[in-house]
Amino acid sequence: MELDFSKSITGENSTQDSTSLVRANTWSPTPLGLTVALVAHDNTKEALLSWAASHISTLRSCNLVATGNTGSLLKNRLDLEVFCVKSGPLGGDQQIGSMVADGMVDALIFFWDPLTSQPHDPDVKALLRLAVLNDVLTACSLSTANAVMVSLTKTLDASAG
Numbered sequence: 001m002e003l004d005f006s007k008s009i010t011g012e013n014s015t016q017d018s019t020s021l022v023r024a025n026t027w028s029p030t031p032l033g034l035t036v037a038l039v040a041h042d043n044t045k046e047a048l049l050s051w052a053a054s055h056i057s058t059l060r061s062c063n064l065v066a067t068g069n070t071g072s073l074l075k076n077r078l079d080l081e082v083f084c085v086k087s088g089p090l091g092g093d094q095q096i097g098s099m100v101a102d103g104m105v106d107a108l109i110f111f112w113d114p115l116t117s118q119p120h121d122p123d124v125k126a127l128l129r130l131a132v133l134n135d136v137l138t139a140c141s142l143s144t145a146n147a148v149m150v151s152l153t154k155t156l157d158a159s160a161g
Contacts, residue, residue, distance in 0.1 A: 034152060035063040036107045037096045039088065039127070040070045041118065044111035049077055051111075051142060055149045056080070061156050062106075065099065067092035093123040100130045107137040107152060109145050 036059065040048035052059055052074060064082040066074060071084030085095035099105050108131045118124055131138040137152075139145035 033063075034061070034106045034155065035065060035099075035104060036109060036152070037099065037105045038064060038066040038070055038074065038082070038109050039093065039096065040067075040111040041088075041113040041116065042069075043113040043116055045070060045073055047142065048109070048111045049073055051109075051145055052078055052080070055146075058149055058153045058156060062152065065096060065105065067096065088123065089118075089120040091123075093120060093127045097123075097127040097130045100127070100134050100136055103134065105131075105136055107139070107148050109139050109148065111142075111145070112140060 038048065038052070048070065056078060059080060064074070064080055065071075066082050066084055068084050068087035068090070071082040074080045074082045075084075086092040096105070096108070100108065108127075110128070112118075112124060128138070128140075130136075137148045139148045
């Protein structure tokens with residue numbers, strides 16, 4: 001399957017969701033096929049951007065999927081190739097959850113804000129529940145995100161060597 005990264009699902013003038021694009025054979029995995037989903041709440045977006053900048057080489061070797069605002073920041077500030085689904089509160093967490101449930105995500109990096117109530121908290125919990133049920137590498141803090149990247153880097157290095 002092949003993902004057309006020139007398309008983005010932000011909810012603006014969009015009649016397709018991420019799953020239909022994937023099922024329409026627009027998903028293009030890297031040679032290894034590693035896909036990393038990136039999500040960050042508003043108060044943690046800068047932390048995710050800083051973390052991503054320190055792991056940019058590995059991230060460039062993976063398919064990246066992100067919720068709308070987070071993905072836009074990753075594209076604009078770090079020049080990463082990111083497939084954007086809708087913003088989290090507009091259904092993006094659910095779109096990524098669907099991809100997790102369908103086995104399309106290898107790792108989830110989710111910098112969530114534990115001190116701020118989110119109006120879409122049930123969606124957040126559903127995404128995390130799906131990641132655990134599907135045994136997806138999941139990181140919700142800087143330390144665990146770094147550990148996930150060590151694992152992904154080793155996997156990528158082993159396949160290249």
